[in-house]
Amino acid sequence: MAMSVTYESRLLRPETTAGAAAQTLLLVLLGMVTGLGPAGWLTGLAFTVATWGVLTRALRRPWRGARPFGPANGVTLARTTLVGCVTALVADSFTGRPPVAVLAALTTVALVLDAVDGQVARRTGTESALGARFDMEVDAFLILVLSVHVAMSMGAWVLVIGAMRYAFVLAARVLPWLHGPLPPSTARKTVAALQGIVLLVAGTGTVPRPLAYGAVLVALALLVWSFGRDIRWLWRVGVRDDAAVVRYATYERV
Numbered sequence: 001m002a003m004s005v006t007y008e009s010r011l012l013r014p015e016t017t018a019g020a021a022a023q024t025l026l027l028v029l030l031g032m033v034t035g036l037g038p039a040g041w042l043t044g045l046a047f048t049v050a051t052w053g054v055l056t057r058a059l060r061r062p063w064r065g066a067r068p069f070g071p072a073n074g075v076t077l078a079r080t081t082l083v084g085c086v087t088a089l090v091a092d093s094f095t096g097r098p099p100v101a102v103l104a105a106l107t108t109v110a111l112v113l114d115a116v117d118g119q120v121a122r123r124t125g126t127e128s129a130l131g132a133r134f135d136m137e138v139d140a141f142l143i144l145v146l147s148v149h150v151a152m153s154m155g156a157w158v159l160v161i162g163a164m165r166y167a168f169v170l171a172a173r174v175l176p177w178l179h180g181p182l183p184p185s186t187a188r189k190t191v192a193a194l195q196g197i198v199l200l201v202a203g204t205g206t207v208p209r210p211l212a213y214g215a216v217l218v219a220l221a222l223l224v225w226s227f228g229r230d231i232r233w234l235w236r237v238g239v240r241d242d243a244a245v246v247r248y249a250t251y252e253r254v
Contacts, residue, residue: 013056013059015055015059015069015073015074015077016051016052016055016056016059017052018077019051019052019055019077019080019081020048020049020051020052022077022078022081023044023047023048023051023080023081023084024045024048026081026082026084026085027041027044027045027048027084027085027088030044030085030088030089030102033099033102034089034092034099034102036088036089036092037092037095037096039091039092039094039095040088040089040091040092041088042091043087043088043091043092044084044085044087044088044091047083047084047087047088048084051080051084055077055134058130058133058134059130061130070121070124070126070128070131071120071124071126072117072118072120072121072124072126072127072131073117073126073130073131073134075113075116075117075120076113076117076131076134076135076138078113079110079113079114079117079138080138082106082107082109082110082113083110083138083141083142083145085106086103086106086107086110086142086145086146087141087145089102089103089106090103090145090146090148090149093149093152094152098149100203100204100205103149103203103204104200104203104204107142107146107196107200107203108200110142111142111193111196111197111200114135114138114139114193114196115193117131117135118135139192139196140165140166142196143161143162143165143195143196143199144162144163144166145162146162146195146196146199146200146203147159147160147161147162147163147199148162149199149203150199150202150203150216153203153205154202154212154213154216157220158199158216158220160220161195161199161216161219161220161223164223164224164227168227168231177234177235177237177238178231178234180234180237180238182230182233182234183233185230187226188226188230191222191223191225191226192226194219194222195219195223198215198216198218198219199216199219201215202215202216
């Protein structure tokens with residue numbers, strides 16, 4: 001009986017449970033406002049379950065310098081619920097016209113909060129490896145979802161923007177030197193932030209199509225440059241240090 005209670009307590013963590021409840025409530029409100037269809041509901045609920053499971057598992061891992069969940073992770077979790085709603089709307093757009101205003105509003109708030117959680121972590125002294133990884137994964141998934149949305153009108157090539165970070169992760173499984181730590185870089189952060197802004201603007205259709213195409217192409221070119229520069233740096237460090245396998249390091253990635 002004691003084992004069952006302990007196992008349950010590990011699964012029903014207050015942070016992840018609150019996040020799942022908030023996500024479900026937001027989906028209900030989104031359904032009432034936009035008339036969310038079956039595809040949107042299924043995708044949104046799948047996102048909720050997946051987020052709850054992954055985050056619960058992550059919180060049980062022995063992260064370096066582990067700390068309580070903290071306010072910064074709370075901001076990131078709030079942003080995650082918005083990303084879940086954006087994901088549901090994009091999934092629904094495969095069967096109908098998405099409410100662009102709602103999609104843009106949710107995405108804008110999510111992008112703004114991306115600049116907030118880092119500041120909260122620094123000001124409260126609650127920076128952690130878990131928080132950095134959590135923030136990075138939410139950013140990467142939002143970019144992937146936005147690239148899917150824009151690709152429906154501009155073509156499949158836009159998906160390269162959303163897929164690039166995941167391709168990098170897969171490549172690191174084969175090439176362990178890609179797991180090396182990267183030095184802080186303002187350029188990397190700027191290019192990463194630019195992806196979300198450009199995809200948001202392109203997806204709303206508020207600018208002329210040629211301008212939108214050009215902006216997305218420039219964003220993609222900058223992302224390729226950023227990844228290429230980091231891969232080159234990791235290769236040089238790996239060769240210099242003769243490091244075949246490098247321990248896990250936190251990335252400042254899309």
